Amino acid sequence: QKEVEQNSGPLSVPEGAxxxxxxxxSDRGSQSFFWYRQYSGKSPELIMSIYSxxxxxxxxxxxxxxxxxxxxxxxxxxxxxxxxxxxxxxVNNQAGxxxxxxxxxxxxxxx
Amino acid sequence: xAVVSQHPSWVICKSGTSVKIECRSLDFQATxxxxxxxxxxxxxxxMATSNEGSKATYEQGVEKDKFLINHASLTLxxxxxxxxxxxxxxxxxxxxxxxxxxxxxxxxxxRLTVV
Numbered sequence: 001q002k003e004v005e006q007n008s009g010p011l012s013v014p015e016g017a018x019x020x021x022x023x024x025x026s027d028r029g030s031q032s033f034f035w036y037r038q039y040s041g042k043s044p045e046l047i048m049s050i051y052s053x054x055x056x057x058x059x060x061x062x063x064x065x066x067x068x069x070x071x072x073x074x075x076x077x078x079x080x081x082x083x084x085x086x087x088x089x090x091v092n093n094q095a096g097x098x099x100x101x102x103x104x105x106x107x108x109x110x111x
Numbered sequence: 112x113a114v115v116s117q118h119p120s121w122v123i124c125k126s127g128t129s130v131k132i133e134c135r136s137l138d139f140q141a142t143x144x145x146x147x148x149x150x151x152x153x154x155x156x157x158m159a160t161s162n163e164g165s166k167a168t169y170e171q172g173v174e175k176d177k178f179l180i181n182h183a184s185l186t187l188x189x190x191x192x193x194x195x196x197x198x199x200x201x202x203x204x205x206x207x208x209x210x211x212x213x214x215x216x217x218x219x220x221x222r223l224t225v226v
Binding site for chain 2 (some may be wrong): 034041042043044045046049088097098099100101102103104
């Protein structure tokens with residue numbers, strides 16, 4: 001069964017610190033990986049997508065992918081209180097059609 | 112950027128009635144649409160995948176006769192919850208993908224409460 005695993009947290013970091021969020025997946029055939037941010041009662045919003053091994057940076061966010069270890073992570077530098085949310089890791093299924101989501105990690109950034 | 116409009120944003124219905132949720136892609140043709148359900152403090156669970164003009168493919172454990180999905184055009188998909196019961200109360204979210212594209216665009220979600 002295809003699975004996406006995340007530590008549910010909560011992960012608490014002080015303002016200005018680096019938040020590190022991790023995700024593992026079981027389907028070796030997955031090719032596309034996404035990080036979404038979801039505020040309570042709202043729909044997920046895309047933070048980062050990554051398709052190749054290595055790092056991908058976009059502003060304060062860096063996604064890291066290691067397909068051999070089936071591991072993807074998200075680093076948030078200079079964390080802000082507004083970053084407090086649930087972060088969902090999503091992986092496409094082997095057919096490349098639907099996204100499978102992890103349970104999410106709740107991040108709390110204190111000022 | 113791509114926009115998906117989902118309506119209604121919230122709905123309250125009586126047990127035993129049916130509710131229809133619409134999902135429209137406003138500025139692109141959505142070859143494939145997905146319907147998710149999210150219970151409080153849980154992740155998004157894929158319910159079904161639909162391709163325009165074809166029958167939807169339902170995930171294991173999702174009753175296709177209860178959750179009717181129609182994807183009759185490249186810009187519109189509907190989810191009808193038939194004979195709704197309180198346990199169907201949840202946050203329903205649609206997602207659309209343009210043909211050949213890698214990105215997934217999400218609707219704003221529908222909060223369904225069955226009383």
